[in-house]
Every structure is written in C-alpha cells, then in structure tokens.
Amino acid sequence: MALDERLENPGDTRVVADHLDEKSYNLGERAFTLPEGVDYDLVLTNAGEGILATGIISAHVKGSCDRCLGDAEFDVKGEVDEYFLFKEPDEVLEVGDGEDEVDYSLVSSDRTVDLTEALESALLMDTPFIVLCQEDCKGLCPVCGQNLNEADCGHAAQIEAEREQERLDKSPFSVLKNLELDD
Numbered sequence: 001m002a003l004d005e006r007l008e009n010p011g012d013t014r015v016v017a018d019h020l021d022e023k024s025y026n027l028g029e030r031a032f033t034l035p036e037g038v039d040y041d042l043v044l045t046n047a048g049e050g051i052l053a054t055g056i057i058s059a060h061v062k063g064s065c066d067r068c069l070g071d072a073e074f075d076v077k078g079e080v081d082e083y084f085l086f087k088e089p090d091e092v093l094e095v096g097d098g099e100d101e102v103d104y105s106l107v108s109s110d111r112t113v114d115l116t117e118a119l120e121s122a123l124l125m126d127t128p129f130i131v132l133c134q135e136d137c138k139g140l141c142p143v144c145g146q147n148l149n150e151a152d153c154g155h156a157a158q159i160e161a162e163r164e165q166e167r168l169d170k171s172p173f174s175v176l177k178n179l180e181l182d183d
Contacts, residue, residue: 003112008046009046012046016040025123033062039058040080042115050085051086051107052084053083054080056080057078059123061074068148079125082105085106086107133149
C-alpha cells in the first residue's frame with residue numbers, strides 16, 4: 001500500500017477498508033479455505049518514526065473437524081497491530097541481551113508498506129487451535145470409525161462397560177466381592 005500526503009506529518013491518519021481475494025491459508029499442516037476472501041478495516045497513523053497500522057480483519061473459514069473429520073465452518077475476527085519504521089535497512093535497531101524482541105516492519109524506500117504479513121498474522125492468531133463442526137461433536141468411534149454424530153454403533157456403551165469393570169477390578173475392595181457372610 002502506497003503512503004501518500006495524507007500520512008505525511010506525525011499524527012496524520014488514514015482509514016483503509018478493503019477486501020482480499022485470498023482463497024486459502026495453512027496453519028502448520030492444516031489447510032483452511034476462505035470461500036468469501038478476507039475483509040479488513042484498518043487505521044494507518046503516522047506516529048513520527050513510523051506508521052502504525054491497527055484494525056480488524058474478518059473472514060469466513062472452512063476446514064475439517066478435529067473430532068469427526070467432517071466439514072467445519074467458523075468466522076475469524078482478528079486484531080491487526082503492526083508498526084512500520086521509516087528507517088533504512090542498515091539503520092535497523094538491534095536487540096540487546098535481556099530486551100524483548102522488537103516487533104516492527106520497515107516502510108520501503110518507495111514509501112509503501114506491505115500489509116500482507118500483518119493481515120496473515122492476525123488471521124492465524126485468531127484461528128482456533130481445535131476446530132469442531134459443532135460444539136458438542138461426538139467424534140468417531142475408536143472401534144469401527146463410525147461418525148457418532150450420524151449414528152450410534154453401540155461400541156461406546158461396550159467400551160464404557162469395560163472401563164467400569166476394569167475400575168471395579170482395580171479397587172482395593174474388589175477382594176471383598178467373593179466374601180460370604182453367614183448369619
């Protein structure tokens with residue numbers, strides 16, 4: 001995005017609202033699609049030594065459910081917060097021992113800022129770590145692989161009964177079950 005005379009002096013601001021036709025993104029090894037692209041609404045502010053970009057990014061996202069592997073959809077609304085310094089690459093500040101990592105980008109020599117990384121970062125930060133098709137997704141049966149949201153195969157009750165019997169057998173009082181008490 002080109003910086004123009006609207007951001008020439010410290011304190012000047014510019015509102016930027018636009019749409020990106022991104023179709024997908026990856027988070028680690030997971031792939032997500034963006035059927036409607038990405039919308040963003042930012043305020044660019046000349047902060048004296050650089051440009052501060054703050055605002056909101058929003059998108060409708062499709063992926064796969066972590067429990068049942070079915071389709072999952074969710075909305076992402078993330079905060080954009082990026083600082084672009086007016087420094088030349090050879091003037092970049094170095095981080096000393098004990099200091100926090102410096103978090104900024106640079107305004108390029110042709111007076112443009114690349115918002116791509118800031119927008120992508122906001123999208124990634126607000127993508128849920130666990131994606132579900134519905135809040136109470138039952139997942140897949142560990143025995144037969146049946147999607148338990150569609151039908152109950154009966155294995156869940158069998159597994160629960162086996163676990164309960166195992167718990168009872170491990171109880172310190174299990175030796176008393178064969179005790180016969182005479183009157």
